[in-house]
Amino acid sequence: MTVMKTSMRNFFAHKGRMALSAIAVLLSVAFVTGTLVFTDTMGTTFDKLFAATSSDVTVSAKGASDSGETQSGNGKPPVMPASVVDKVGGADGVKSAEGTVFSTSVTVVDADKDNLSPTSGAPTIVGNWNANDARTMKIASGNAPRGPDQIVVDADTADKHDLKLGDEIGVISAVGTHEAKVSGIAEFQVTNPGAAIFYLDTETAQKALVGETGVYTNVNITADTGFTDAQVKKNVSAELGGAYKVQTAKEIADANAKDVGEFMSVMKYAMLGFAGIAFLVGIFLIINTFSMLVAQRTREIGLMRAIGSSRGQVNRSVLVEALLLGVFGSVLGVAGGVGLAVGLMKLMSATGMNLSTDDLTIAWTTPAVGLLLGIVVTVLAAYVPARRAGKVSPMAALRDAGAPLDAKAGLVRAVIGLLLTGAGGYCLYLASAADKASEGSMWLGGGIVLSLIGFVVIGPLLAGAVVRVLGAVLLRAFGPVGRMAERNALRNPRRTGATGAALMIGLALVACLSVVGSSMVASATDQLDKTVGTDFIIQSDTGQLITPQAVQAAKSAEGVKSVTEYKWTQADFTTPDGKTLEKTAITAADPSYATDLATEVVAGKLADAYRPDSMSVHEKFAKDHGVELGSKIAVDFKDGRTADLTVRAITSSDVVIDAGAMYTSIDTMATYVPAEKMPLDQLLFASAKEGQEAAAYKSLKDALHDYPQYEVRDQTDYKEALKGQIDQLLNMIYGLLALAIIVAILGVVNTLALSVVERTREIGLMRAIGLSRRQLRRMIRLESVVIALFGALLGLGLGMGWGATAQQLLALEGLKVLDIPWPTIIGVFIGSAFVGLFAALVPAFRAGRMNVLNAIATE
Numbered sequence: 001m002t003v004m005k006t007s008m009r010n011f012f013a014h015k016g017r018m019a020l021s022a023i024a025v026l027l028s029v030a031f032v033t034g035t036l037v038f039t040d041t042m043g044t045t046f047d048k049l050f051a052a053t054s055s056d057v058t059v060s061a062k063g064a065s066d067s068g069e070t071q072s073g074n075g076k077p078p079v080m081p082a083s084v085v086d087k088v089g090g091a092d093g094v095k096s097a098e099g100t101v102f103s104t105s106v107t108v109v110d111a112d113k114d115n116l117s118p119t120s121g122a123p124t125i126v127g128n129w130n131a132n133d134a135r136t137m138k139i140a141s142g143n144a145p146r147g148p149d150q151i152v153v154d155a156d157t158a159d160k161h162d163l164k165l166g167d168e169i170g171v172i173s174a175v176g177t178h179e180a181k182v183s184g185i186a187e188f189q190v191t192n193p194g195a196a197i198f199y200l201d202t203e204t205a206q207k208a209l210v211g212e213t214g215v216y217t218n219v220n221i222t223a224d225t226g227f228t229d230a231q232v233k234k235n236v237s238a239e240l241g242g243a244y245k246v247q248t249a250k251e252i253a254d255a256n257a258k259d260v261g262e263f264m265s266v267m268k269y270a271m272l273g274f275a276g277i278a279f280l281v282g283i284f285l286i287i288n289t290f291s292m293l294v295a296q297r298t299r300e301i302g303l304m305r306a307i308g309s310s311r312g313q314v315n316r317s318v319l320v321e322a323l324l325l326g327v328f329g330s331v332l333g334v335a336g337g338v339g340l341a342v343g344l345m346k347l348m349s350a351t352g353m354n355l356s357t358d359d360l361t362i363a364w365t366t367p368a369v370g371l372l373l374g375i376v377v378t379v380l381a382a383y384v385p386a387r388r389a390g391k392v393s394p395m396a397a398l399r400d401a402g403a404p405l406d407a408k409a410g411l412v413r414a415v416i417g418l419l420l421t422g423a424g425g426y427c428l429y430l431a432s433a434a435d436k437a438s439e440g441s442m443w444l445g446g447g448i449v450l451s452l453i454g455f456v457v458i459g460p461l462l463a464g465a466v467v468r469v470l471g472a473v474l475l476r477a478f479g480p481v482g483r484m485a486e487r488n489a490l491r492n493p494r495r496t497g498a499t500g501a502a503l504m505i506g507l508a509l510v511a512c513l514s515v516v517g518s519s520m521v522a523s524a525t526d527q528l529d530k531t532v533g534t535d536f537i538i539q540s541d542t543g544q545l546i547t548p549q550a551v552q553a554a555k556s557a558e559g560v561k562s563v564t565e566y567k568w569t570q571a572d573f574t575t576p577d578g579k580t581l582e583k584t585a586i587t588a589a590d591p592s593y594a595t596d597l598a599t600e601v602v603a604g605k606l607a608d609a610y611r612p613d614s615m616s617v618h619e620k621f622a623k624d625h626g627v628e629l630g631s632k633i634a635v636d637f638k639d640g641r642t643a644d645l646t647v648r649a650i651t652s653s654d655v656v657i658d659a660g661a662m663y664t665s666i667d668t669m670a671t672y673v674p675a676e677k678m679p680l681d682q683l684l685f686a687s688a689k690e691g692q693e694a695a696a697y698k699s700l701k702d703a704l705h706d707y708p709q710y711e712v713r714d715q716t717d718y719k720e721a722l723k724g725q726i727d728q729l730l731n732m733i734y735g736l737l738a739l740a741i742i743v744a745i746l747g748v749v750n751t752l753a754l755s756v757v758e759r760t761r762e763i764g765l766m767r768a769i770g771l772s773r774r775q776l777r778r779m780i781r782l783e784s785v786v787i788a789l790f791g792a793l794l795g796l797g798l799g800m801g802w803g804a805t806a807q808q809l810l811a812l813e814g815l816k817v818l819d820i821p822w823p824t825i826i827g828v829f830i831g832s833a834f835v836g837l838f839a840a841l842v843p844a845f846r847a848g849r850m851n852v853l854n855a856i857a858t859e
Helices: 002-013 015-053 083-089 131-136 155-161 202-209 229-240 249-296 298-306 311-350 365-381 383-390 394-398 411-432 437-491 493-531 548-555 606-610 619-625 666-672 693-703 715-758 760-768 773-811 822-839 841-848 852-857
Strands: 057-060 094-100 107-110 124-128 137-142 150-154 168-172 177-188 196-200 218-223 245-248 536-539 560-574 580-589 601-604 614-618 632-637 642-651 663-665 681-688 711-714
Touching (some): 057 229, 057 249, 083 218, 083 229, 107 124, 131 137, 137 150, 155 196, 168 196, 249 311, 249 383, 311 383, 493 822, 548 681, 614 632, 619 642, 663 666, 715 760, 773 822
Antiparallel strands (some): 057 218, 057 245, 094 218, 137 177, 536 681, 560 632
């Protein structure tokens, strides 16, 4: 009971000093809790959506996925004859059966040819208005489509693009472009998944999406009273004889939930990983806080020991304070996490996915995990300071309070730190020298962990050397104030090392990812310069295949010398060693592709691979399967016949662009694949006539104006787009790392605030002998800047080492250029100085306002 009273008294006596540590716990717990609540809510939302939109039993055409997606390489959804509806309708237990047709391989444009597809990556769906959709969509204005010139649009898309009744809309599919006017606007009766949805009447949808009437992509079945979905599925399957895919509503919902769940799991664990980094940084803050509080209470603890408190009681007293801090911060963190989840839902709604707070899902495990993590991490972080407090002897009651403990890093700590750092460096060396990326990645992971721990352990030893160098370079110009700032930073190397280490972790990851991202862009740019001989690349950023109409438009552009088509499909390969490789990718292109992409060839000529019944393979494939020039490979094309193709060229496997591709000509593929089954082009390559590059560029853009889903890029544009994609990914990661950096900044603030309290008497004496308030504030700011720059130097140096090693592994995959983004590195270093200045604002202000006489009288 005495321990509890003492802990409670100390906790509330120093509540201001605990506040920043509590904020660190709060932020970390909130991030974990918010992530779990948000992903659970997303799961609940989609579960409700899939349950509401699925019919009791669904019959799908051959080629449909388990989740109901019915797209194929030729841009048309696979279909079944209308007779299947009548056949299904006669099965026992079927109350009603309705044929539907829909496609997601479409682009919808307005009258100005602006794309109406979502920018969030959600699909654009065009289908026929049917009874099943009428359950989940309500015509809010206008009417359902009643002819080829009418189309219904969902209300969210209409609002976003300011569409009204009577506005013209164009539906672009592999069949062509179908134009209609908005006849109705439909509102979602369930959560909007973010998709743009359009409805045509049945016959028009068949013509616009498939090119023929009397066919459907699905049949929606309603079970009769007294029959379960499983019974109806069994009866329908028996009626159809296994010719089509038959699924219950639960099976489709489960398949959809699995697809969404895989994405959600990746997002959840990635976000939890960043929360873990924040927790790690928070540990340093908590250790520093309790270490300094214990040091400031040395005399008080000595008195407690003198009047009979045991080591265990003192130890428990500090741990109870940590427990109180953990509980307080974690409870607020759980509440903050729910608020964060709601904020993320609002953000998702702004991008088009309307998530309702009615679906907010807070499983009992979520607050339990948040509280457990926050409390356990806080108590564990306080264990070392608590153990130190228990070792305070009763004689400490005779010493001045605030005497720093363990001013120098111990020899054992230094040796352990050097060993760990050396082991980490050796692992990084082994990673850079690895022959296989899979082998090297294991060494890289070990090297990162060991070197990071090593730098943390050896931090106090490094603090002495690095701070002196920084002091000589930066602080000496500030005269005596600068020298005092340097000595304050050196006064307790352990504290400086721990404070700098917190910032080091976040900046090390930033530097590593910057080097990797910059090297990837530089390597890809280098490969483009060396291998791509075409002037323009035409493709869809959302993965849309290129329709035949768009191909013809590109070929008709003025100033264009040639347009190379590029297709991709799957086939079963039977190699000379007798092995059959199922669903192997094969690329078909026009012969001009051999000059559009200067792929390195190790045997034969790539141009010969485009001869009739010929192909190329890459070097690794040839080695693995005993293939050489002149070998025959039986290629059983998907949706086609088997061809015996002769290997005319063997390409290098050590490339970035089209790595692992095996080529044949489009004419060869067309010989064995029916015209209606031929896959659409993945992308196009266009070359301009001599001296007409600018004119051809403009002409191509004009020719494809009616097809906004495709981008025309020259090589400069393509490089910028590639850089933009990598920068977007890095910026998202930097945003998540910002949490750890914020916690690290709180650590600097807390360290300075507590050190000001610790040095109260010293500050009073300095003020008494003539140090002005301005000089005092400057001294504290300079001390903060030095600590921040110390952490930045360690972090950036460590991160660049990690990034350079990672690039060596990427070099094994063809990304051979190491590029250090010096502007980013220098910018982060300078930014760290401003972080130090910002962190010192409040502590410096409070120090400057101290009453000199009261400060001198402080014990």
